[in-house]
Amino acid sequence: MxxxxxxxxxxxxxxxxxxxxxxxxxxxxxxxxxxxxxxxxxxxxxxxxxxxxxxxxxxxxxxxxxxxxxxxxxxxxxxxxxxxxxxxxxxxxxxxxxxxxxxxxxxxxxxxxxxxxxxxxxxxxxxxxxxxxxxxxxxxxxxxxxxxxxxxxxxxxxxxxxxxxxxxxxxxxxxxxxxxxxxxxxxxxxxxxxxxxxxxxxxxxxxxxxxxxxxxxxxxxxxxxFPVKERKSKIRNRYFHYFHILHGNHTYLQKRDASGIWKNLYEFPLIETGEAVDFLQLEKSDAFRQLFSALPGLHISHALTLRHQLTHQLIHTCFYRVTIPEDTLFNPPAHLLATSHEALHDYPVARLTHKYLETI
Ligand code: SF4
Missing domain, CATH: 1.10.340.30 (Hypothetical protein; domain 2)
Incomplete structure (x- = not known):
């Protein structure tokens, strides 16, 4: 007392x-x-x-x-x-x-x-x-x-x-x-x-x-x-796979919707998985096929792995660099926005993506 x-x-x-x-x-x-x-x-x-x-x-x-x-x-x-x-x-x-x-x-x-x-x-x-x-x-x-x-x-x-x-x-x-x-x-x-x-x-x-x-x-x-705490907050693990696409002078972004983390910010095309998966597993997923629809001549390399801590979430992230030959027709999903490589830095992005952009 x-x-x-x-x-x-x-x-x-x-x-x-x-x-x-x-x-x-x-x-x-x-x-x-x-x-x-x-x-x-x-x-x-x-x-x-x-x-x-x-x-x-x-x-x-x-x-x-x-x-x-x-x-x-x-x-x-x-x-x-x-x-x-x-x-x-x-x-x-x-x-x-x-x-x-x-x-x-x-x-x-x-x-x-x-x-x-x-x-x-x-x-x-x-x-x-x-x-x-x-x-x-x-x-x-x-x-x-x-x-x-x-x-x-x-x-x-x-x-x-x-x-x-x-x-x-x-x-x-x-x-x-x-x-x-x-x-x-x-x-x-x-x-x-x-x-x-x-x-x-x-x-x-x-x-x-x-x-x-x-x-x-x-x-x-x-x-x-001290201080005494009753509960430890639970951390949710999430697994993000980002694709930095290089197609001639174009790359692609998507805008996050107004719910969840990073509202209205831009990011590279994303596939989120429920658990950690390697690239071979990722490549077989429906989400991957929908994004790249069996494009010929695709070259994909692993660019960066980052762990990003938010208050109640830990985001395990892989950035992949995807090169599509310039003469290949790429029909990106409708939600993707085409932009030039130079203009990439003009969009507001979350800190996680910002860290990746600093490396390119
Ligand atoms: S107030 Fe903080 S720094 Fe000062 S004696 Fe107490 S515990 Fe130590």
Whole structure:
């Protein structure tokens, strides 16, 4: 049981120590040099599932191409996806775009200032609403993400699993109670940096930790036991076989439909199998015959094998390079789009395909 006095604060020693630590160790990041709510919102969405080192380049690229809400709202979705290309989790880009349009029509082209209005925007969850409300508008909302779960469950030795409603509620309440009234945005950034630099998922730097003396997990030698999770999420294995077709000056792409992963992004013709198969088995499949319909003179070579991890899926992928003689008539299935080799790089594609394109 956690003693309430440990975190019944505003002037908590934990908060004070954390803020002092942040004053000395905060990371220099481009979005910390601006007060512009639009830029802060973009940075928070980019960082949702992206490491900072990778996110910085995308932040510059995105805000250079779409410097304000109006420019983003006026862009075509394909342009937005193209700038996002390689970052993964493309629903973030689509939601940014839709939310920008919503703000232009419903909020006079500005980010709304209240937590509730931010939360109502497309793609904005509790974490992003709290981050933007506190950093851009100084509203007293504590962020709660994986860093915060980890730090607070260790500090207070919370045995309640964080993937249960009770565990989530407990951590959220503690996080909110630690928030200093005067500077919630600064505090939220402090705890994020602390989770990234000191109280890390594996091998936390307890020896350098200013909160060590208050940390119940450290005090009982139990750091590795927190946070507690009830369920391990199940990973679905999928087997993708992509065909990069070379037919004279043409190659072929297909557009993914609006359901499932990578909505509306482009990819090479794909055969998905229910289990791992080698090329000889693949060649005998109906899907292969439908795609290439016994074309003469076909030359197929294996180009690249990649394993691509998504949140709940592991995609085992083989890329094949298929050369069709220029004088052979190829009638591709109707869903394939012919394009030139040069234009291939103009289409928005998922990170997996992007990795392959970097090799050719
Ligand atoms: S002592 Fe270790 S586990 Fe506890 S807060 Fe500090 S870094 Fe995290």
């Amino acid at each position: 956690i003693q309430k006095e440990l975190f019944d604060l505003g002037s908590s020693p934990i908060t004070t120590l954390l803020m002092q630590w942040y004053g000395e160790h905060k990371r220099e990041l481009p979005w910390r040099e601006t007060c512009d709510p639009y830029h802060i919102w973009i940075s928070e969405v980019i960082l949702q599932q992206t490491r900072i080192a990778q996110g910085i380049g995308y932040y510059h690229r995105f805000t250079k191409r779409f410097p304000d809400l109006q420019t983003l709202a006026a862009a075509r979705e394909e342009e937005v996806l193209k700038v996002w290309q390689g970052l993964g989790y493309y629903s973030r880009a689509r939601n940014l775009h839709q939310a920008a349009r919503e703000m232009v029509t419903r909020h006079n082209g500005h980010l709304p200032e209240t937590y509730a209005e931010l939360l109502a925007l497309k793609g904005v969850g509790q974490y992003t609403a709290a981050a933007v409300a506190s950093i851009a508008f100084h509203q007293p909302y504590a962020v709660v993400d994986g860093n915060v779960y980890r730090i607070l469950t260790r500090l207070f030795a919370i045995e309640q699993a964080i993937d249960t409603p009770a565990g989530k509620r407990m951590v959220a309440e503690i996080a909110q109670s630690l928030l200093p009234a005067g500077n919630p945005g600064e505090y939220n950034q402090a705890i994020m940096d602390f989770g990234a630099l000191i109280c890390t998922p594996s091998q936390p730097r307890c020896g350098d930790c200013v909160l060590r003396e208050s940390c119940l997990a450290y005090g009982t030698g139990n750091v590795a036991s």
